[in-house]
Amino acid sequence: MSHLPLLAIFLIPAIILALATLLTWVERRLLGLWQDRHGPNRVGPGGLFQAVADGIKILFKQDWIPPFADKTVFVLAPSIGMMTVLLSFAAIPFTPLSGIAGTLNIGLLFILGMMGLGVYAVVLAGWASNSKYALLGGMRAAAQMISYEVFMGLSLLGVVMIAGSFNLHDIVTAQTHCWFILPQCLGFFIFLLAGIAETHRLPFDLPEGENELGAGFHTEYSGMKFGMFFIAEYAGIILISSLVTTLYLGGWLGPVLPAVVWFVLKTSGVVIFFILLRAALPRPRYDQLMALGWKILLPLSLLNVTATGTVLMLRAAG
Amino acid sequence: MLNTVRTLFLTFLHAFQARATVQYPEEQPYLPSRYRGRIILSRDPDGMERCVACNLCAVACPVDCISLQKTEENGRWYPEFFRINFSRCIFCGFCEEACPTYAIQLTPDFEMSEYARPNLVYEKEDLLINGTGKYPDYSFYHVAGISIPGKDRGKAERERPPVDLHTLLP
Numbered sequence: 001m002s003h004l005p006l007l008a009i010f011l012i013p014a015i016i017l018a019l020a021t022l023l024t025w026v027e028r029r030l031l032g033l034w035q036d037r038h039g040p041n042r043v044g045p046g047g048l049f050q051a052v053a054d055g056i057k058i059l060f061k062q063d064w065i066p067p068f069a070d071k072t073v074f075v076l077a078p079s080i081g082m083m084t085v086l087l088s089f090a091a092i093p094f095t096p097l098s099g100i101a102g103t104l105n106i107g108l109l110f111i112l113g114m115m116g117l118g119v120y121a122v123v124l125a126g127w128a129s130n131s132k133y134a135l136l137g138g139m140r141a142a143a144q145m146i147s148y149e150v151f152m153g154l155s156l157l158g159v160v161m162i163a164g165s166f167n168l169h170d171i172v173t174a175q176t177h178c179w180f181i182l183p184q185c186l187g188f189f190i191f192l193l194a195g196i197a198e199t200h201r202l203p204f205d206l207p208e209g210e211n212e213l214g215a216g217f218h219t220e221y222s223g224m225k226f227g228m229f230f231i232a233e234y235a236g237i238i239l240i241s242s243l244v245t246t247l248y249l250g251g252w253l254g255p256v257l258p259a260v261v262w263f264v265l266k267t268s269g270v271v272i273f274f275i276l277l278r279a280a281l282p283r284p285r286y287d288q289l290m291a292l293g294w295k296i297l298l299p300l301s302l303l304n305v306t307a308t309g310t311v312l313m314l315r316a317a318g
Numbered sequence: 319m320l321n322t323v324r325t326l327f328l329t330f331l332h333a334f335q336a337r338a339t340v341q342y343p344e345e346q347p348y349l350p351s352r353y354r355g356r357i358i359l360s361r362d363p364d365g366m367e368r369c370v371a372c373n374l375c376a377v378a379c380p381v382d383c384i385s386l387q388k389t390e391e392n393g394r395w396y397p398e399f400f401r402i403n404f405s406r407c408i409f410c411g412f413c414e415e416a417c418p419t420y421a422i423q424l425t426p427d428f429e430m431s432e433y434a435r436p437n438l439v440y441e442k443e444d445l446l447i448n449g450t451g452k453y454p455d456y457s458f459y460h461v462a463g464i465s466i467p468g469k470d471r472g473k474a475e476r477e478r479p480p481v482d483l484h485t486l487l488p
Binding site (some may be wrong): 033034036037038205249276277279280 | 322326328329330332333335336337339341473477
């Protein structure tokens with residue numbers, strides 16, 4: 001609703017935050033489903049209010065800053081994480097009309113930039129905590145997220161080349177006849193992997209690998225500051241899923257149902273796939289993750305860019 | 319790569335399998351009859367208390383949750399009080415094994431939560447049941463006698479003749 005930007009500015013982040021909170025419950029129920037158990041099903045209908053109960057609990061927990069931490073940065077880090085993710089949603093077109101920034105002509109670059117800034121949240125958290133596990137987690141996060149950002153950007157180039165625009169609105173309308181997942185299946189695959197690594201979700205959750213690093217970069221965090229990292233991670237999942245939907249699955253396009261319903265359906269499908277990955281796959285070793293990135297995904301994404309460019313050139317010539 | 323896809327698919331199929339969880343308060347789990355739960359004191363077939371206050375259970379108890387005091391009535395020992403602190407009890411069953419008269423027994427009941435700890439201290443009247451528990455025909459004084467000059471085994475009042483072990487052979 002581009003004529004109601006003020007409403008959208010308040011409404012969309014509120015909805016995203018509520019959905020991110022709800023997603024903690026959805027994830028636990030789905031993990032239960034795939035592990036032959038029930039998951040939280042006691043509080044409210046189907047356990048729906050478990051997320052609310054967790055939220056209340058985490059709000060009332062002691063908000064403690066370790067005496068050895070760098071206080072300013074320690075407080076700043078989770079807010080950066082939350083802010084960058086929420087700002088990214090400004091450029092996402094949920095329907096042909098909506099979106100906070102409307103039709104931002106550098107929408108995709110803006111989101112990539114915000115993701116790049118999001119690395120700071122994790123790195124600063126690891127640094128400011130002033131403890132070994134947090135530092136190791138922060139270091140891993142920096143290496144992982146910066147390297148995977150490279151392939152993420154490169155894998156998107158195919159889409160940008162076909163659509164001829166960085167504007168997410170234009171990218172969606174360019175998929176009217178054929179979703180980009182078909183001509184860009186390689187790019188889709190690379191983007192999905194990079195997206196998992198970017199949100200440091202399982203199986204690529206090395207920055208917070210419990211069994212090696214305690215909790216990684218947020219080892220020293222407690223109370224609502226930890227909650228902000230947590231919610232930012234889930235909002236990040238929604239962000240990556242809605243990006244996948246926008247870039248490769250035709251965004252809001254679809255017959256009969258209203259645009260926003262299609263968008264939500266496709267996005268939740270990707271979110272569920274994210275959770276399935278968590279339920280099924282083990283975490284790779286750190287060097288395996290890096291080798292997968294630089295030795296396989298980087299050449300593949302370059303190949304994808306070259307092939308897409310060649311096809312587009314040939315089509316333009318012939 | 320193919321393995322990963324297979325793993326994902328097989329994990330997804332688990333959505334359609336039966337749940338392993340027992341939804342406890344609505345759905346009661348099956349407990350075998352020898353399950354070690356709440357402790358009771360049983361009576362012999364004549365309706366008398368089986369406990370002879372020998373203190374063996376209290377000695378065997380690794381967490382010292384049993385306390386009792388002996389009293390005498392017509393030459394027979396009884397517990398004056400018999401107290402089990404269930405907030406300490408670890409339900410190991412050693413007391414049941416130590417008991418020479420099968421008086422103390424563990425039952426398949428574990429639902430004994432309380433809001434206050436003192437409520438978990440069970441007195442003799444809380445522990446004593448009217449039945450014989452797991453050993454319906456056993457009575458300690460019918461089989462416990464020994465032979466002394468002038469009296470053979472099984473010849474005293476209320477004493478059963480001893481079992482002839484040879485007749486038990488197949």
